Amino acid sequence: MASAPKPTLDFDGLRPPSPFLTPAHDAWRRKLRAFVDAEIAPHLDEWDAASTFPDELYPKAAKAGVLGMGFDPALGGTGEDIDLYHRIIFAEEFFRLGSGVVFADLATHWIGLPPVIAFGPPEMRETVAKPVLAGEKKISFAVTEPSGGSDVGGFQTTATRQGDHFIVNGEKTLISGATRADYLLTAVRTGGAGVGGLSLLLIDAHSPGVSTAPVRGLGWYNKNNGSLRFEDVKVPVGNLIGPENRGFAGLANQFNIERFSGISATLAMARTAIAEAIAFARDRHTFGQRLVDHQAIRHKIVEMIQRVNACYAYLDILVWRFGRGETAVADLAMMKIQATTTLEHCARECLQVLGGRAYTGANRVERIYREARIFVIGGGSEEILRDLAGRQIGL
Numbered sequence: 001m002a003s004a005p006k007p008t009l010d011f012d013g014l015r016p017p018s019p020f021l022t023p024a025h026d027a028w029r030r031k032l033r034a035f036v037d038a039e040i041a042p043h044l045d046e047w048d049a050a051s052t053f054p055d056e057l058y059p060k061a062a063k064a065g066v067l068g069m070g071f072d073p074a075l076g077g078t079g080e081d082i083d084l085y086h087r088i089i090f091a092e093e094f095f096r097l098g099s100g101v102v103f104a105d106l107a108t109h110w111i112g113l114p115p116v117i118a119f120g121p122p123e124m125r126e127t128v129a130k131p132v133l134a135g136e137k138k139i140s141f142a143v144t145e146p147s148g149g150s151d152v153g154g155f156q157t158t159a160t161r162q163g164d165h166f167i168v169n170g171e172k173t174l175i176s177g178a179t180r181a182d183y184l185l186t187a188v189r190t191g192g193a194g195v196g197g198l199s200l201l202l203i204d205a206h207s208p209g210v211s212t213a214p215v216r217g218l219g220w221y222n223k224n225n226g227s228l229r230f231e232d233v234k235v236p237v238g239n240l241i242g243p244e245n246r247g248f249a250g251l252a253n254q255f256n257i258e259r260f261s262g263i264s265a266t267l268a269m270a271r272t273a274i275a276e277a278i279a280f281a282r283d284r285h286t287f288g289q290r291l292v293d294h295q296a297i298r299h300k301i302v303e304m305i306q307r308v309n310a311c312y313a314y315l316d317i318l319v320w321r322f323g324r325g326e327t328a329v330a331d332l333a334m335m336k337i338q339a340t341t342t343l344e345h346c347a348r349e350c351l352q353v354l355g356g357r358a359y360t361g362a363n364r365v366e367r368i369y370r371e372a373r374i375f376v377i378g379g380g381s382e383e384i385l386r387d388l389a390g391r392q393i394g395l
Helices: 023-039 041-050 057-063 084-095 103-107 109-119 124-133 248-283 295-323 329-359 365-377 382-392
Strands: 139-142 158-162 165-175 183-189 198-204 210-214 226-236
Touching: 023 041, 023 057, 023 084, 057 103, 084 103, 084 248, 084 295, 109 124, 109 139, 109 183, 109 198, 109 248, 139 165, 158 183, 165 183, 165 198, 198 226, 198 248, 248 295, 248 329, 248 365, 295 329, 329 365, 329 382
Parallel strands: 139 183
Antiparallel strands: 158 165, 165 226, 183 198, 210 226
């Protein structure tokens, strides 16, 4: 029997084959890659340095069919015949370049807009959904608070009913796209303590009393990632998204989508870092031989590939289970931990392979190393997710 051909060990070759990927998924990947290579790659170093990108990218993404993936064509979307692999591939292709300065802002409408379309008043389809999907307006999902982090039940931002309005007071932090958003889908407390008192409220980001500021991140340099302050902000009661005091269900569903995106982004970044480390180790000579010919270096690389391959096998099974209608919350939580800690390991080991070269700015490994930790914390820290998994499996 003939042996299997050796993988190329570049970004594409480091993604193990999946029995679930179809020609339609391959076409989506080609479409995304063409957009990223044409509209993002030539400017990425400049945008990284500026910690932002121009607003013109939004309508370009809409015109290319990137922004409207999975939304109703009547709203400017590309159609709803998609699955989780479309989101996974989106994250892979955007993080193929090893930078998150674009992805979070350009993808945040995928978690902020669906509840508005599904549970908001019908007129919001015209006034909110269409402009967002056209790239003319921007929406953010304002959940995390400085006092609670991942403790959703402890949120303190309040919305008090006064006649035909809610009066909103409180703070949010680490909100993707907050400083450039036009709309803020916001988790607010309209009832008592715990998750049973939470609601979702769509807030006009330009309303009096709303203020924003960039968060100077620990290695995640994106000044559109911001904090929000609400001081006696008047919001029409009609902007309530879904039933009052029952917003947690909507939050939980969006968290699942966010975790799949985060998992995919981390594995893509790991592949980018490994590919750069391999290319460097093949070219670099030390002590009379290539760096990759040293057993210690080969072992590092093999272990990284092994960990990434194991993550993709786990991810494939999870996508299959969710596709069958099963909400495997415990395994999704554990998968997120597995993927993000794998990225941390790979980022550290790739930095070790490159040595001083990693600090010259001529590669993506240094950036990936700086960004890795935010993925372990964002979307549910590993401690919170382990506890969630434990409860879900009955410990």
